[in-house]
Amino acid sequence: MTRAVAVELRGVSCEYRTRTGRVLAVEKLSMQASDREFVALLGPSGCGKSTLLKMVAGLVPATAGEVLVYGRPVVRPLESLGMVFQSPVLLRWRTVINNVLFPAEATGRRDAAMRERAMALLRLVGLTGFEDKYPHELSGGMAQRVSLARALLLEPTLLLMDEPFGALDALTREEMGIELLRIWQEQPKTILFVTHSISESVLLADRVIVMTPRPGRVAAEITIDLPRPRSGRMRVLPRFGELVSVLQDEMGIAT
Amino acid sequence: MSTSSGRTRSASDRLSFFGTPIATLAGLVALWQLVVSLFSIPTFILPGPLVVWRTAVEFGANWVPHVLATVAIALLGFGVAIVVGVLLAIIIVHSRTLSRVLTPAIVIMQIVPKIAFAPLFLIWFGLGPLPIVVVTFLVAFFPMVVNAAVGLAEIERDLLDLARVLRLNWWKVLWSIRFPTALPHIFGGLKIASTLAVIGAIIGEFVGSNRGLGYLILIANNNLNTPLALAAIALISLFGLALYAAIVLLEMISLPWKPVEAGGLESVAQV
Ligand SMILES: Nc1ncnc2c1ncn2[C@@H]1O[C@H](COP(=O)(O)OP(=O)(O)OP(=O)(O)O)[C@@H](O)[C@H]1O
Ligand SMILES: [Mg+2]
Numbered sequence: 001m002t003r004a005v006a007v008e009l010r011g012v013s014c015e016y017r018t019r020t021g022r023v024l025a026v027e028k029l030s031m032q033a034s035d036r037e038f039v040a041l042l043g044p045s046g047c048g049k050s051t052l053l054k055m056v057a058g059l060v061p062a063t064a065g066e067v068l069v070y071g072r073p074v075v076r077p078l079e080s081l082g083m084v085f086q087s088p089v090l091l092r093w094r095t096v097i098n099n100v101l102f103p104a105e106a107t108g109r110r111d112a113a114m115r116e117r118a119m120a121l122l123r124l125v126g127l128t129g130f131e132d133k134y135p136h137e138l139s140g141g142m143a144q145r146v147s148l149a150r151a152l153l154l155e156p157t158l159l160l161m162d163e164p165f166g167a168l169d170a171l172t173r174e175e176m177g178i179e180l181l182r183i184w185q186e187q188p189k190t191i192l193f194v195t196h197s198i199s200e201s202v203l204l205a206d207r208v209i210v211m212t213p214r215p216g217r218v219a220a221e222i223t224i225d226l227p228r229p230r231s232g233r234m235r236v237l238p239r240f241g242e243l244v245s246v247l248q249d250e251m252g253i254a255t
Numbered sequence: 256m257s258t259s260s261g262r263t264r265s266a267s268d269r270l271s272f273f274g275t276p277i278a279t280l281a282g283l284v285a286l287w288q289l290v291v292s293l294f295s296i297p298t299f300i301l302p303g304p305l306v307v308w309r310t311a312v313e314f315g316a317n318w319v320p321h322v323l324a325t326v327a328i329a330l331l332g333f334g335v336a337i338v339v340g341v342l343l344a345i346i347i348v349h350s351r352t353l354s355r356v357l358t359p360a361i362v363i364m365q366i367v368p369k370i371a372f373a374p375l376f377l378i379w380f381g382l383g384p385l386p387i388v389v390v391t392f393l394v395a396f397f398p399m400v401v402n403a404a405v406g407l408a409e410i411e412r413d414l415l416d417l418a419r420v421l422r423l424n425w426w427k428v429l430w431s432i433r434f435p436t437a438l439p440h441i442f443g444g445l446k447i448a449s450t451l452a453v454i455g456a457i458i459g460e461f462v463g464s465n466r467g468l469g470y471l472i473l474i475a476n477n478n479l480n481t482p483l484a485l486a487a488i489a490l491i492s493l494f495g496l497a498l499y500a501a502i503v504l505l506e507m508i509s510l511p512w513k514p515v516e517a518g519g520l521e522s523v524a525q526v
Contacts (some may be wrong), residue, residue: 059416077420089413093435093512106421106431134512 003034005071006158006190007056012065013215014051025051027215028065033207036188038181040201040208042251048216049194050086053160056192057083069158082156084164086194088143090135096122097131100149107154114153121149124179126172140167145176152183159184159191165200173197174232177204181230198247202240203230210250220250302482311486318490324467325456326494328384332391333452333498339392340399340444344437345429347400348407365397373462387459387467394455395448402444406437439513442506449502453495 014026026048033039041049054060055067058074058081067074077083090099100118104110122128125145135143144167151159165173177200184191195201201208202224210220224243226234234240284304290296291303298306311318343361347354369390376386410433418428460469468487475483 054416057416057420059419077422079422081420083417083420085413085416087413089411089417091414091432091435093438093510095512102431103421106423106427136512 003036005032006035006037006069007031007033007192008066008068008071009052009055009062010066010068012052012055012062012067014048014055014060015063016051024215026055026062027217029211029217030065031209031218031221033190033192035190038184038191038193038204038206040205041192041194041211042196042198042201042208042247043211043216043219044213044251045196047211047214049211050162052211052216053083053162053192053194056158057081057160078158080157082151082154082159082189084144084148084151084159084161086162086166088135088140088147090143090146092135095132095134096127096138096146099135099146100153103150103154109154118149118153121152122146124183125149125176141169141172144168148176148180155187155189157189159189161191161193163194163196166196173200174203178231180204181228185229198244198251199235199240202226202243202247203232203234208247210247222246222250299479299481302485307482307485307489310480310482311489314483314486320466321468321471321487322490322494324384324464325460325469325491328387328459328467329391329452329456329494329498331384332388332455333395333449335388335392336396336399336448336452337445340396340448341403341441343400344403344407347404348433349425349429361397361400364393369393370458373459377463382463382465384464386462387456387464390459390462391452391455394458395452398447398451399441399444402440402447403437406440407433409440410436438510442502442510445502445506446499449498450495453491453498457491 009029009031011028011030012026013024013028016023016025029048029052031039041052043049051060055062056069056074058067058077069078091102094102097115097118098105100121101110101114104114104118119128119131122131125148127142127145127149130138130142135146138146144164148161148164151161165176168176180191181204193201193204205224208222208224209218210222211217212219222243226237226239226243288303288305291301302310343357347357372393373386373390376389380386380389407429414432414436415428418432423431456467457469457472460467461473464470468491471487472484475481475487
């Protein structure tokens with residue numbers, strides 16, 4: 001597997017400066033993601049996962065080291081970037097469909113075909129019939145799914161997802177994960193996927209990067225050698241269980 | 256009232272929404288008439304509502320120029336206050352340097368008793384509507400700037416991050432994110448400013464004018480024509496109420512995404 005490197009972090013640190021002091025969120029972290037690879041990031045709360053995604057997105061500057069996307073240093077968000085934030089970040093004065101269409105509108109690409117695409121994405125995330133609702137009429141999980149549809153609208157080649165399924169029940173969560181894999185296979189893209197769920201990371205990813213508690217560094221990298229296409233039934237495979245327990249060990253969870 | 260999340264107001268809710276204040280008002284007017292009749296208060300001190308009503312009707316077409324003058328001045332001053340207030344707020348939110356210069360200037364302008372300047376405006380801007388419009392503007396614009404600035408600055412960090420991921424320029428951020436976020440605050444400012452604009456116009460007319468409801472009150476007072484003065488005050492109140500209602504209506508139309516709040520007085524509480 002000698003694919004091009006899509007995302008590369010070299011000795012990256014990130015320190016936040018606030019009125020109350022400094023917080024070293026990420027320290028000398030190095031990692032890579034190949035083109036079209038699905039990489040999951042696992043780590044305890046506050047270890048710097050969101051910070052890492054924001055550095056790759058070009059939203060937060062690294063205070064040391066280099067962040068490269070397709071070989072170029074990141075200074076501002078790239079055009080081909082799709083991002084699902086940890087909170088849904090919907091525009092509360094726009095209906096669901098207009099939230100999904102916002103990226104197209106903002107870049108002057110809203111047309112009938114885009115609208116069709118937005119409707120198809122809403123169907124995909126199970127929100128048909130909610131097009132004209134306002135965000136305050138949605139549940140937390142529904143809002144998250146809208147933000148997922150929005151991130152997919154412009155077919156990004158690099159997709160950064162920060163606990164996108166955090167507010168979903170187990171069943172919907174798995175369905176959405178499998179749907180995401182389908183989209184990923186249809187329109188190849190590189191995905192960095194932050195999650196707290198070990199089994200979700202095993203189910204979806206090519207590779208799982210485990211981070212240490214803050215300041216975040218790479219504690220372990222585990223390649224998930226389960227066959228594709230993946231499905232929920234793979235949870236019963238012995239290999240699935242092995243990988244889960246390896247990751248549990250790495251996370252320091254007693255089994 | 257317990258329509259905390261639902262969009263629709265029930266019929267009985269709507270009835271009490273409009274009905275209760277009207278009933279209260281009617282009760283007060285009846286009480287007023289009762290007190291005046293019971294204690295035989297002389298008309299030039301306190302005329303009853305019936306006398307006021309009769310005087311108002313008799314005055315007939317004479318009202319027209321006065322009402323038009325006051326309405327025009329109040330609306331003009333209010334309009335200028337809206338435009339200047341929102342523009343200043345945009346500048347304050349976008350430039351830290353200008354904000355450091357403007358904010359103290361605006362606060363000082365608010366603290367200085369503007370009404371005391373009204374006679375000076377007559378000297379500076381001459382007789383006519385201009386000095387009155389200036390007073391109206393000065394009285395009304397402070398809540399506009401403050402509310403608009405608070406609203407425009409209120410944007411969450413995540414929303415700004417989204418804007419950056421979508422590579423929006425500052426104008427698009429202003430128009431499609433900051434402005435809609437600020438709209439509820441701007442409406443709060445409009446409600447306060449509208450009531451102040453009417454007051455500002457009347458005070459301006461007190462100081463120097465030859466037309467308008469404020470002017471009419473002065474004349475009526477000089478002639479001990481208390482019923483006419485009260486009728487003018489009632490018309491001013493009616494105009495203020497209509498302006499306020501128009502803003503509330505506009506707010507309901509432009510903020511369909513805002514969940515209906517419980518009372519209806521939340522907006523008045525801001526005043
Ligand atoms: N804007 C900020 N200003 C200051 N400190 C911050 C900021 N954002 C994050 N931090 C700090 O940086 C550290 C890492 O935060 P980050 O959000 O990256 O963690 P995380 O791994 O995403 O956590 P979680 O799983 O809870 O989302 C935390 O200690 C947090 O307090
Ligand atoms: Mg996070």
